[in-house]
Amino acid sequence: MGCNKKDNKYGSCVAEVVRAIRDIQDQIREDEDCNCGSNCFLEPIGAISPKRGKKKRVRRPNTRVFTLSTADGSPFHAFLTNVDDCSCTSIFFRVEEIFDNSCATLRVLEPVTETSPGCYETADITEGCCIDLSKICKVDGFRSSENCITVDLDCFCAVQCIQDIYLPVDNCVEYFED
Known part of the structure; x- marks a missing residue:
């Protein structure tokens, strides 16, 4: 699945980006206000703007949501085991x-979708097996x-940062307003 050559002595750029995301998450700074682009290296956490509309924020972001791509360009996915319905696949990670x-x-x-104001359900992002x-x-x-998954970052060819969110410990939803 990977695109990193075995003799590559310089390491994986995906691994470097994910390490940078972790460092940025760890260094949440309250003294800066940045509202720009979606480059994974943007600092501080909160610098990546919402993907659509304005995001209603109650708390300062603490998570940079990202996706990973395999060698053939398809999104890497993992399973959610504590979801009540059959929508148990996600491509989004922290x-x-x-x-x-x-x-x-x-x-x-x-991933969730808003079914009515303030009500969310798991988003089914699959069609059949894909x-x-x-x-x-x-x-x-x-x-x-x-659910957590352990991965070898050298096995991925791309990382895309989606946005910065506050991820509460009580399993509440971080959502966007259109």
Whole structure:
């Protein structure tokens, strides 16, 4: 699945970006206000603006949501085991820990859609057995899950930062307003 050559002595750029995301999350600074682009290296956390509309924020962001792509360009996905319905796949992650230079523990983020004002349900981003890219654009927010996955970052060819959010510990939703 990876695109990193075995003899690459310089490491993986995906691993470097995910390490940078972790460092940025760890260095949340309250003294800066930046509202620009979606470059994964933007600091401080909160610098990546919402993907659509204005985001209603109650608390300062503490998570940079990102996706990973495999060698064939398809989104890497993981499973959510504590979801009540069959919508149990996600492509959205939060880095929790990095170890051995290119291994990482990622928290799987549950994509949600707003069904009525203030009510959210898990977004089904699949069609049959595959990720449906058109459904990804309909995600309204994210909820933390209890699911983590350990990955070798050298096995990915791309990382895309989606946006910065506040991810509450009580499993509430961080959402966007159109």
